Amino acid sequence: MKQYKMELTDEEKEILEGKHGEVMRKVLESVVLYGEAFEARRLLPIDGPVHLVTSFALTGIESVFDMMDELINAGLKTKEPFTVDPRPIDYDNVECTEAQKKIFNAMYENQERYEIQLKKLGLKDDSAFTCTCYMPEVGNIPKKGQILSWAESSAVVYANSIIGARTNRMSALIELLCGIIGKVPEFGLVTDKGRRATWLVEVKTSTLPNAQVLGSAIGMKVMEDVPYIVGLDRFLGKGINSTTLDYLKDMGAASASNGAVGLYHVENITPEAVEQGRSLLVENYRIYTIDDNEIKRVIDSYPILWKDLDAKPTMCFIGCPHLSLGQIYGWVEKISDRLSKAGKDKVSINTVLCAAPDVISKFKLDNEAYKKLVDMGLHLTYICPLMYMSNPECAKQPIITNSNKLRTYSTARFFLDDDILDIIVNGNI
Amino acid sequence: MGIYKGVWNLTRTFKGRVVLGGNVSGESIVTHQGLNILASYLKSLNDRNGKAICSDQNNKDLYNKDLAGKIICLPQTIGSTTGGMILQSVTELGIGPKAMLFSKHIDSLAAAGIILCYVWNNKKIVTIDQLGDEFLEFVKDGQHIEISEDGTVIVS
Numbered sequence: 001m002k003q004y005k006m007e008l009t010d011e012e013k014e015i016l017e018g019k020h021g022e023v024m025r026k027v028l029e030s031v032v033l034y035g036e037a038f039e040a041r042r043l044l045p046i047d048g049p050v051h052l053v054t055s056f057a058l059t060g061i062e063s064v065f066d067m068m069d070e071l072i073n074a075g076l077k078t079k080e081p082f083t084v085d086p087r088p089i090d091y092d093n094v095e096c097t098e099a100q101k102k103i104f105n106a107m108y109e110n111q112e113r114y115e116i117q118l119k120k121l122g123l124k125d126d127s128a129f130t131c132t133c134y135m136p137e138v139g140n141i142p143k144k145g146q147i148l149s150w151a152e153s154s155a156v157v158y159a160n161s162i163i164g165a166r167t168n169r170m171s172a173l174i175e176l177l178c179g180i181i182g183k184v185p186e187f188g189l190v191t192d193k194g195r196r197a198t199w200l201v202e203v204k205t206s207t208l209p210n211a212q213v214l215g216s217a218i219g220m221k222v223m224e225d226v227p228y229i230v231g232l233d234r235f236l237g238k239g240i241n242s243t244t245l246d247y248l249k250d251m252g253a254a255s256a257s258n259g260a261v262g263l264y265h266v267e268n269i270t271p272e273a274v275e276q277g278r279s280l281l282v283e284n285y286r287i288y289t290i291d292d293n294e295i296k297r298v299i300d301s302y303p304i305l306w307k308d309l310d311a312k313p314t315m316c317f318i319g320c321p322h323l324s325l326g327q328i329y330g331w332v333e334k335i336s337d338r339l340s341k342a343g344k345d346k347v348s349i350n351t352v353l354c355a356a357p358d359v360i361s362k363f364k365l366d367n368e369a370y371k372k373l374v375d376m377g378l379h380l381t382y383i384c385p386l387m388y389m390s391n392p393e394c395a396k397q398p399i400i401t402n403s404n405k406l407r408t409y410s411t412a413r414f415f416l417d418d419d420i421l422d423i424i425v426n427g428n429i
Numbered sequence: 430m431g432i433y434k435g436v437w438n439l440t441r442t443f444k445g446r447v448v449l450g451g452n453v454s455g456e457s458i459v460t461h462q463g464l465n466i467l468a469s470y471l472k473s474l475n476d477r478n479g480k481a482i483c484s485d486q487n488n489k490d491l492y493n494k495d496l497a498g499k500i501i502c503l504p505q506t507i508g509s510t511t512g513g514m515i516l517q518s519v520t521e522l523g524i525g526p527k528a529m530l531f532s533k534h535i536d537s538l539a540a541a542g543i544i545l546c547y548v549w550n551n552k553k554i555v556t557i558d559q560l561g562d563e564f565l566e567f568v569k570d571g572q573h574i575e576i577s578e579d580g581t582v583i584v585s
Contacts, residue, residue: 026548026549029548030544030545030548030549033544033547033548034537034540034541034544037448037535037540037544038537038540053510053511054511054514058474059474059475060473060474060475060477060518060519060522061474061514061515061518062518062521063517063518063521063522063549063550064514064517064518067545067549070549106475107475151510152510153510168537169510169537170510170537170541171510171512171513171514171537171538171540171541171542172510172511172512172513172514172541173513173514173517173541173545174513174537174541174544174545260507390471409508409509
């Protein structure tokens with residue numbers, strides 16, 4: 001056996017000596033080397049659910065398919081059934097031109113093969129494709145204090161911050177290998193020390209700031225550090241309710257994508273902040289104050305990547321990360337109200353709401369609400385809008401969004417919710 | 430870490446932490462901002478012409494330059510958490526970097542990529558991290574770099 005710096009149990013040593021098979025040896029060697037890159041002292045057992053980030057079979061990643069086959073042929077799978085990020089394509093609900101389809105079909109020509117591999121490795125079911133596996137309708141929900149191995153950045157920050165579970169921002173495939181071996185390296189956000197806050201973020205705005213912009217501001221300032229946020233309980237109240245969950249979900253996703261935040265604490269709201277208060281702050285923490293002017297400065301700093309700044313939008317994506325059931329209802333109501341005020345029946349722009357397949361199924365059970373959505377010309381899909389935008393033919397379009405994650409990773413143009421409503425109803429910016 | 434010695438402005442020696450060790454030499458290519466692995470290699474995954482022309486328009490240091498077989502000098506990698514498997518894939522396609530030299534601590538995406546390549550594809554991207562900011566200030570595109578097993582990096 002090679003020499004490793006990490007403390008290993010007798011069983012781990014046996015695995016690394018190849019006594020549990022060559023593929024298992026490679027699985028554990030990958031996890032141990034990954035941990036050693038971050039000075040991890042040992043491995044900790046995973047006791048929470050598994051979620052994978054790699055849901056798409058991008059052409060060119062054949063070596064990944066080969067690796068998956070190697071795992072499958074060795075009879076390995078995750079210890080618990082897992083969920084995975086959204087599928088890339090939904091032609092039924094997201095309109096595509098023939099040129100766009102041609103590129104999609106080339107980009108994801110191995111998708112079917114890959115999904116079969118995922119099933120063999122422990123995929124929960126055919127509906128398990130979402131970035132919001134923690135939604136009650138999906139049910140892959142960790143508990144407070146559980147150790148996880150997740151890589152989807154919006155899910156990592158949700159699990160750590162809102163639930164109080166413990167996971168680093170893992171990397172694709174390493175999170176699968178950890179799920180198979182049932183252990184993660186002990187470093188960073190799985191340790192008490194790594195969960196302490198190095199920033200005090202004071203929210204001093206006159207009203208509740210837009211969650212996507214607040215998260216963006218925090219992410220761009222603190223990057224991968226842990227912020228302790230004060231002042232939000234003035235607007236959200238103490239503790240967690242469904243409105244707070246949705247707000248923090250979107251704020252966290254923006255902080256994770258505009259920066260690299262994996263954990264935040266919110267005073268009087270998130271579990272560890274409720275329990276430990278400002279003792280979570282390290283000595284000599286830094287302070288970032290966010291007022292109305294700072295929110296405006298951040299919004300004004302967003303570059304517009306459209307070639308024609310005056311173009312009429314052709315499409316609007318709402319739901320990155322995927323919407324909760326309550327958010328779908330909320331958008332249907334808000335759009336309906338705005339259409340009524342404008343004396344219109346249908347939206348003027350192709351508007352796509354994105355949510356988990358299980359959340360969509362639940363919503364569709366409400367026939368009246370679903371009919372209302374369809375009648376207004378809205379579309380409901382399970383795809384990842386980021387994957388849609390990764391198609392160069394799609395990225396050419398002037399697309400608007402209320403998602404700061406989608407804005408960051410694509411050419412989509414960001415607008416606040418109220419502006420989004422105006423644009424999709426009237427058809428112009 | 431990051432200590433240098435040698436002839437001013439001609440050759441400098443830096444010492445970092447060995448993440449994946451080896452003796453290798455080659456030509457440098459430098460980015461002063463984070464390397465977005467997915468954005469940089471996305472086009473090359475499809476093109477498959479033996480080159481890795483950087484397709485990340487947001488990276489002014491690397492955009493449109495060929496990264497294949499180079500020693501990439503960088504602060505860290507950034508972007509999608511799928512970056513590691515993309516690095517694994519381009520390396521398997523023969524257009525990955527020969528080595529990666531980080532001025533800062535290696536990040537999770539790059540660590541995953543080099544480890545997946547090493548363990549599952551038997552391909553070693555020699556990797557040294559914590560070389561310090563002065564390393565990244567000194568090294569320029571097209572310089573000759575020699576890396577030793579112990580984490581010594583000679584730039585000339």
